[in-house]
Amino acid sequence: MATITPRERVKAFFKREPIDEMPCFSGMGAVTVQAIEKMGIRFAQVHGSAEYLAGSAIATAEMFGFDGVVVPYDMCTVPEALGRGASLYEDADGILYPTVPSKWATIDDVDMPEDVSVVFGQGRMPVVDEAIRIVKAHEGSKLALGGWVLGPFTMAGQLIELDVLLKGLRKDKERVEAFLSKMTDLVIAVAQHYQELGVDYMNIREMGSGTDLISPRMWKTLIKPNLEKVFSALESPKINHICGSTDLIIEMMNDCGADAVSVDQKNNVIESRKKLGNDAMILGNFDPYGTLTQIDASEVGGVIKKCIDDGVDAVWPGCDLWPDVKGENMEAYIQAVREYGKTATPAVGRV
Amino acid sequence: MGKEELRKELLKQLHEGVVEFEEDQVKEAAQKILDEGLNVYDAVMNGLAAGMQEVGDLYDQQEYFVPELLMAADALYVGLDILKPYIKLEDLGDKPKGQVVIGTVQGDVHDIGKNIIKMMFEVAGFTVHDLGRDVPLEDFVKEQLRTDSEIVALSAMMTTTMMGMEKVIKMIKEKNPNVAIMLGGAPVTTDTADLFGADGYAESAGNAVQEAIKMIGRLREMQAK
Missing domain, CATH: 1.10.1240.10 (Methionine synthase domain)
Structure with a gap:
């Protein structure tokens, strides 16, 4: 029987063609300490080197049997390229994700370049580009390559103080809307750039916009129009990911023009499937931290099976994998996707 | 009138x-x-x-x-x-008051929840020593020793910075076992192991804020006694 490569499986999945089994992949960072240790490096070193970035992503995929890899891992590359800096915590013990140390304090301080494409030459943006090239060149490009960019609102929250942004949604609506519009253009430029470099799918992570933070009404008027603009500017496959509370906005998420929605463990996928119907592609929705670092490996299969039984088309973690996973939990996760993912899902058939 | x-x-x-x-x-x-x-x-x-x-x-x-x-x-x-x-x-009167050291732990730059918890302490008459955000772990210990505060309140929006909180707790408890430690709104005074088994940390900004607001209610009940 002819076998398909992991990359072909992921590409067929997004085209909704019948596939042999559910692909096991993610749209968020999926790097593990096991891979990093094997390379003899530390997590803090990974973010600044194309070889380490691509190498650790590939090593994780190959070690555990993922169908794809995702780069980069941190959410500071674009803010850093816009001059906001990045704290990499090279001296800290253990694992800390990079953060943005100097956000613009107010909307008045925002200083965006006229031509946003200048960001591609700044900070670690060239490192990410090179990492993409390395992954694509690896062993005849057998692995699928996912790219991601923060959504306009979440990107805004990485560039200006979050409380200024959140209060501004009500107190300073016009200027915040204008800022979000600029963010939309920025997100489109970066996502198109990664698509031009050849990523196989593009995940837009509007993770700061769940209804833990803002109302569904605000989501409809301030988040949705910008996401619609982003998705209309991008090639397929493209995914709309939001973590946190999404039950109240899942239908609007699905109407933004993406090929799939991705949600985390807070979403009630059974209900979402009922609301969206079987044509919608839903990705999700296990808690990566709890499932892969906290519980016993024997319990992992049940978590994964529940995602599939609830109605996802592919099991995606709700967020980045926390790198310090238990190896046996990772193995149980991938094994469970393979085992329970053999039959058709609502939106994707099987050969 | x-x-x-x-x-x-x-x-x-x-x-x-x-x-x-x-x-x-x-x-x-x-x-x-x-x-x-x-x-x-x-x-x-x-x-x-x-x-x-x-x-x-x-x-x-x-x-x-x-x-x-x-x-x-x-x-x-x-x-x-x-x-x-x-x-x-x-x-x-004899109602709860004193000093508190507060901050978000290293690796976390989200401080909305922390600022609301800080406000709650101020409302209740505490003296607040705010270390800000992205605070190196040792700084919590140093500030607690410097001020002899009764409470250290650690905030983290992200689950992933929780490990840092565990280290701070250990470091503070070693120096001064009587310090009460709060994580995202859950007060803890005894066994730190229990703390990590419980829901003592916030999984999102929303949760951190919600927990902080609930603390206001708890404090008002305490004041009324």
Whole structure:
């Protein structure tokens, strides 16, 4: 029987063609300490080197049997390229994700370049580009390559103080809307750039916009129009990911023009499937931290099976994998996707 | 208008001003509390803090979201800035007060939840030593020793910075086992292992804020005893 490569499986999945089994992949960072240790490096070193970035992503995929890899891992590359800096915590013990140390304090301080494409030459943006090239060149490009960019609102929250942004949604609506519009253009430029470099799918992570933070009404008027603009500017496959509370906005998420929605463990996928119907592609929705670092490996299969039984088309973690996973939990996760993912899902058939 | 009637009216204005984010209304009512020589602590707890408690309820009912909480907090601060200098020590009596060291742990730059918890402590008459955000772990220990604070409040929006909190707890408990440690709103005084088994950390900004607001309710209950 002819076998398909992991990359072909992921590409067929997004085209909704019948596939042999559910692909096991993610749209968020999926790097593990096991891979990093094997390379003899530390997590803090990974973010600044194309070889380490691509190498650790590939090593994780190959070690555990993922169908794809995702780069980069941190959410500071674009803010850093816009001059906001990045704290990499090279001296800290253990694992800390990079953060943005100097956000613009107010909307008045925002200083965006006229031509946003200048960001591609700044900070670690060239490192990410090179990492993409390395992954694509690896062993005849057998692995699928996912790219991601923060959504306009979440990107805004990485560039200006979050409380200024959140209060501004009500107190300073016009200027915040204008800022979000600029963010939309920025997100489109970066996502198109990664698509031009050849990523196989593009995940837009509007993770700061769940209804833990803002109302569904605000989501409809301030988040949705910008996401619609982003998705209309991008090639397929493209995914709309939001973590946190999404039950109240899942239908609007699905109407933004993406090929799939991705949600985390807070979403009630059974209900979402009922609301969206079987044509919608839903990705999700296990808690990566709890499932892969906290519980016993024997319990992992049940978590994964529940995602599939609830109605996802592919099991995606709700967020980045926390790198310090238990190896046996990772193995149980991938094994469970393979085992329970053999039959058709609502939106994707099987050969 | 009698004194009690006036008191009730002004408390209502403070309460409503916080709930409706009417900073001018809060400012005016707070000034009138001072002008009329009414009990300032009563105005803070039963006007401003009571308003914030209702804001918390509205958040639970999904009528309010984080932008509304932040605007209500701004209105509360307008009142607190006016009233706080006039709170008399005897008003606090033997009710909980003291010093607290607060901050978000290294690796976490989200401080909305922390700022609301900080506000709650200030409302209750605590002296707050705010270390800010993205705070190196050792700094919590140093500041606790420097100030001899009874409470260290650690905030983290992200699950992933929780490991840092565990280290801080260990470091502080080694130096001073009697320090109470709060994580995102859950007060802990005994076994740190229990702490990590419990829901003592916030999984999202929303949760951190929600927990912080709930603490206001708990504190008001304590004050009423």
